[in-house]
Amino acid sequence: MTSYDEEVIRQEVAVIGALARGLNQFLNDLSPNDLRRHSACDAWTVRDVAGHLTNRAERQITSMTRGREGDSGPPPGFSAPSDMMAMSAANADADIAYSISMGDDLLPTFERRYRELHLLLNSFGGDDWRCACWHPRRGTMTAREYVSQRIQELAVHDWDIRSAFRSAGSPASGRDPRVVGDVRALAPVGAGLHPNLDDIDMVVACNANTYLLLAYGRVDVDTAANSLVAIGEEGLLERFASWMVGF
Numbered sequence: 001m002t003s004y005d006e007e008v009i010r011q012e013v014a015v016i017g018a019l020a021r022g023l024n025q026f027l028n029d030l031s032p033n034d035l036r037r038h039s040a041c042d043a044w045t046v047r048d049v050a051g052h053l054t055n056r057a058e059r060q061i062t063s064m065t066r067g068r069e070g071d072s073g074p075p076p077g078f079s080a081p082s083d084m085m086a087m088s089a090a091n092a093d094a095d096i097a098y099s100i101s102m103g104d105d106l107l108p109t110f111e112r113r114y115r116e117l118h119l120l121l122n123s124f125g126g127d128d129w130r131c132a133c134w135h136p137r138r139g140t141m142t143a144r145e146y147v148s149q150r151i152q153e154l155a156v157h158d159w160d161i162r163s164a165f166r167s168a169g170s171p172a173s174g175r176d177p178r179v180v181g182d183v184r185a186l187a188p189v190g191a192g193l194h195p196n197l198d199d200i201d202m203v204v205a206c207n208a209n210t211y212l213l214l215a216y217g218r219v220d221v222d223t224a225a226n227s228l229v230a231i232g233e234e235g236l237l238e239r240f241a242s243w244m245v246g247f
Contacts, residue, residue, distance in 0.1 A: 004129050004130075004144055006125065006126075009129065009144065009147060012147050012148065012151060013118070013121045013122065013147060015151050016114075016117070016118065016121070016147070016150050016151055016154065017114075017118050019151065019154040019155060019158060020110075020114035020117075020118075020154060021114075022158070023053075023154065023157075023158050023161070024107070024110060024111050024114070026158075026161070026162070027046075027050055027107055027110065027161070028107055030046065034046065034164075034165070035047040035050070037164040037165070038164065039160045039161055039163065039164050040159065040160040040161075040163040040164070040218060041157070041160045042092075043092055043096075044092065044095070044096070044160075046161050046164050047099050047106065048095055048096050048099050049157050049160050049161050050099065050106060050107065050110055050161070051095050051096070051098045051099025051102060051106060052095040052098075052099075052157065053110065053153065053154065053157055054098070054099075054102070054106065054109055054110045054113050055094075055095055055098045056150075056153060057110075057113040057114055057116075057117050057150075058113055060117060060146055060150060061113070061116055061117055061120055062075065063133040063134045063135065063146070064120060064121075064124070064131075064133050064143050064146060065120065066133070066134065067131040067132055067133030067134065067140075067143060068124070068128055068131050068143070070131075071134075072131075072132035072133055072134050072140045073134060074134055074136070075134070078136070080136065087136065087137065091136075117150075121147065124143055128143060129142060129143050129144040129147075130142055130143070130144070131143050133146055152212060155212055156212055156213070156218065159213070159218065160218070200232070201232050201233045201236055202230060202231065202232025202233055202236045203230070203231045203232055204228060204229070204230045204232075205228070205229045205230075206224065206227050206228045206229070207227055210224050210227040210228065
């Protein structure tokens with residue numbers, strides 16, 4: 001059975017709070033025209049990204065609450081799209097519709113949902129973190145995994161939003177310094193694995209910010225080259241980012 005370090009989880013919960021508070025403050029300082037700017041997310045404005053993050057916080061609250069009660073099945077009325085591309089398109093449209101439906105209450109709802117999520121996460125402990133929770137792409141994931149995923153989404157979408165107002169930087173740059181330190185431990189590719197070194201064609205090392213931007217397809221290898229160290233077969237690095245996208 002996987003063991004979880006409660007102290008590490010509590011640190012990550014604090015990171016979620018820091019990211020949410022920082023982004024909430026940033027969003028509330030924007031004008032209506034600023035919120036309509038196109039973000040670094042395809043097809044989404046800054047407002048749409050805020051709607052996506054709010055909607056996902058609601059889903060996590062529901063999934064984790066049900067999961068702790070022993071219910072890890074999909075919610076009533078959920079119908080899975082035929083493939084992942086169809087799911088992504090459906091999710092994008094749904095989040096645009098959600099942000100429109102919220103009207104002027106979107107940003108206050110963002111703040112409320114992340115306060116509710118913080119309270120819920122603080123109520124978890126011990127074996128609660130092992131409970132299976134519904135997730136539309138993965139079927140189920142543990143409550144512990146949901147914590148790490150929330151940091152990733154907040155950090156990357158923080159970058160998406162801020163990129164509309166400045167040149168590209170790193171995820172959550174300028175935010176709580178704990179964020180970068182904790183993101184590095186989220187989910188490095190191959191975590192927990194012990195492969196035979198003779199089976200490895202290339203070793204790639206990079207910092208947490210570069211890892212997230214590559215994994216979520218926000219930068220390509222050429223853009224990230226100065227932040228990467230690659231040792232191995234020539235030519236494989238060009239394929240590296242494509243393997244990571246969709247993680």
